[in-house]
Amino acid sequence: xxxxxxxxxxxxxxxxxxxxxxxxxxxxxxxxxxxxxxxxxxxxxxxxxxxxxxxxxxxxxxxxxxxxxxxxxxxxxxxxxxxxxxxxxxxxxxxxxxxxxxxxxxxxxxxxxxxxxxxxxxxxxxxxxxxxxxxxxxxxxxxxxxxxxxxxxxxxxxxxxxxxxxxxxxxxxxxxxxxxxxxxxxxxxxxxxxxxxxxxxxxxxxxxxxxxxxxxxxxxxxxxxxxxxxxxxxxxxxxxxxxxxxxxxxxxxxxxxxxxxxxxxxxxxxxxxxxxxxxxxxxxxxxxxxxxxxxxxxxxxxxxxxxxxxxxxxxxxxxxxxxxxxxxxxxxxxxxxxxxxxxxxxxxxxxxxxxxxxxxxxxxxxxxxxxxxxxxxxxxxxxxxxxxxxxxxxxxxxxxxxxxxxxxxxxxxxxxxxxxxxxxxxxxxxxxxxxxxxxxxxxxxxxxxxxx
Numbered sequence: 001x002x003x004x005x006x007x008x009x010x011x012x013x014x015x016x017x018x019x020x021x022x023x024x025x026x027x028x029x030x031x032x033x034x035x036x037x038x039x040x041x042x043x044x045x046x047x048x049x050x051x052x053x054x055x056x057x058x059x060x061x062x063x064x065x066x067x068x069x070x071x072x073x074x075x076x077x078x079x080x081x082x083x084x085x086x087x088x089x090x091x092x093x094x095x096x097x098x099x100x101x102x103x104x105x106x107x108x109x110x111x112x113x114x115x116x117x118x119x120x121x122x123x124x125x126x127x128x129x130x131x132x133x134x135x136x137x138x139x140x141x142x143x144x145x146x147x148x149x150x151x152x153x154x155x156x157x158x159x160x161x162x163x164x165x166x167x168x169x170x171x172x173x174x175x176x177x178x179x180x181x182x183x184x185x186x187x188x189x190x191x192x193x194x195x196x197x198x199x200x201x202x203x204x205x206x207x208x209x210x211x212x213x214x215x216x217x218x219x220x221x222x223x224x225x226x227x228x229x230x231x232x233x234x235x236x237x238x239x240x241x242x243x244x245x246x247x248x249x250x251x252x253x254x255x256x257x258x259x260x261x262x263x264x265x266x267x268x269x270x271x272x273x274x275x276x277x278x279x280x281x282x283x284x285x286x287x288x289x290x291x292x293x294x295x296x297x298x299x300x301x302x303x304x305x306x307x308x309x310x311x312x313x314x315x316x317x318x319x320x321x322x323x324x325x326x327x328x329x330x331x332x333x334x335x336x337x338x339x340x341x342x343x344x345x346x347x348x349x350x351x352x353x354x355x356x357x358x359x360x361x362x363x364x365x366x367x368x369x370x371x372x373x374x375x376x377x378x379x380x381x382x383x384x385x386x387x388x389x390x391x392x393x394x395x396x397x398x399x400x401x402x403x404x405x406x407x408x409x410x411x412x413x414x415x416x417x418x419x420x421x422x423x424x425x426x427x428x429x430x431x432x433x434x435x436x437x438x439x440x441x442x443x444x445x446x447x448x449x450x451x452x
Contacts, residue, residue: 048086052149053162055079055142060427061166061209065198066173080138087145099148104383104437107376108430112140114369115333115425122332123339131334136425143430150438151445157399159435160216160406161230164237167213171240174206178247190247204355204421207245207253208428211417214241215260215409219402222264226398246289252355256417258282263409310346312420315354318344319363323370330366333425339363357418357429364425373424376433377415384408384436387443400442407436 057063058079064070090097115136122128150156174190177183183194185203194201200209220226220234245253265278321343322331331339340351354360362370384407396404410432414423423429 049149049155051082055083057166060431061170062198062200065193066170068196083145097148102437104380107372111372115365118329118332121329123335127334128332139430143434146434147437156403160402163213163216164234168237168240171244174244189249203248204250207248207250208417208421208423210241210245211256211413212410215406218264219405223398223402252417252420256413259416260409260413263412311352312355314344314346315352316359319354319359322363323366326366328366328368330364330369333364336363354422357424360422361424380433380436381411383440387440403439
């Protein structure tokens with residue numbers, strides 16, 4: 001490594017911090033910690049992507065909530081702090097982060113700035129502040145970190161495999177809860193960690209988490225050049241995820257699943273009439289197998305437009321009213337629920353969630369926020385489809401082909417299921433945006449290296 005003035009300054013700062021620590025805490029164990037620090041730093045630098053990937057898994061799949069025994073360890077917080085420290089280290093001292101910019105980052109920054117500016121003007125400032133500091137600000141920061149840190153082929157291969165494995169774990173726990181009647185909503189709909197307030201405690205949110213690894217499982221199974229074991233494991237995981245998704249009885253989740261498999265089928269079935277006919281039949285079969293008609297809400301016992309559907313319509317109408325009243329900034333992040341009473345035309349004694357990503361963003365960030373958010377999602381989808389359609393896929397390794405095929409399927413699944421699920425300000429879509437940006441950057445670097 002070449003020692004530049006910035007490197008030397010960074011080393012001097014570390015030395016000063018070590019000296020200050022010894023002065024403030026004159027204990028022998030501090031010497032041991034300082035002695036181990038270089039090895040810890042070496043491990044963090046050389047396995048930096050593993051730390052970032054671990055943070056992704058814990059944040060997206062909520063592993064610490066799937067297995068509550070891990071909760072006291074505060075692993076998401078520790079991994080987040082480690083990831084941020086790695087970025088600082090690589091950007092300031094090692095100078096090998098290779099940060100870059102793209103249009104999607106511009107849309108993301110503008111949208112996040114709008115959400116941030118709206119916090120002090122929110123209807124409930126305390127709720128908005130907690131949501132911004134507790135989750136959303138970390139999501140935006142880590143989105144950049146993921147996109148900048150995923151640079152090598154091995155990164156995409158590792159991410160694909162870990163997504164599939166983590167999906168299998170979450171799916172198995174969901175099925176275990178289903179078979180043992182643990183945390184069931186309305187007596188039939190499976191959840192995970194509902195008793196501890198987990199994000200997966202909502203069957204609709206659980207369904208969306210199950211959708212993303214499903215895209216990677218399908219893409220891996222269809223990649224015939226991979227080993228038989230890997231393809232068999234992916235097929236097994238797909239079956240687990242599908243069974244768990246059916247157990248959530250989420251209509252949005254089932255529509256998202258159909259959207260995911262439709263993208264893969266579209267490339268392989270020449271007859272589009274057969275494709276759409278088969279899709280309609282598959283949707284009917286899925287709703288039957290999932291026993292949607294047996295749901296306490298939205299089931300066959302409710303005549304006409306069922307209670308669940310009417311609840312969504314009332315919520316969407318309330319979201320529209322919120323946006324009309326607050327067209328620029330909205331009512332503030334995570335404030336829809338607390339404003340439902342004031343903007344709904346139908347009051348049944350309870351506030352309700354919006355049950356739509358698009359209407360949720362509209363209500364909580366206004367029309368400007370919705371435009372920026374939709375622009376971010378659409379531009380990312382178009383980027384992923386462009387990569388898939390214009391790049392000679394056969395020129396790349398199987399691992400990259402899996403990522404290329406899974407990326408647009410995951411986003412399309414989000415777009416469809418997100419119409420009925422509230423996911424605008426939590427992890428899933430931002431993770432997918434970061435992965436597509438990183439994949440596009442990798443392919444551009446590979447194309448440049450081949451032409452030079």
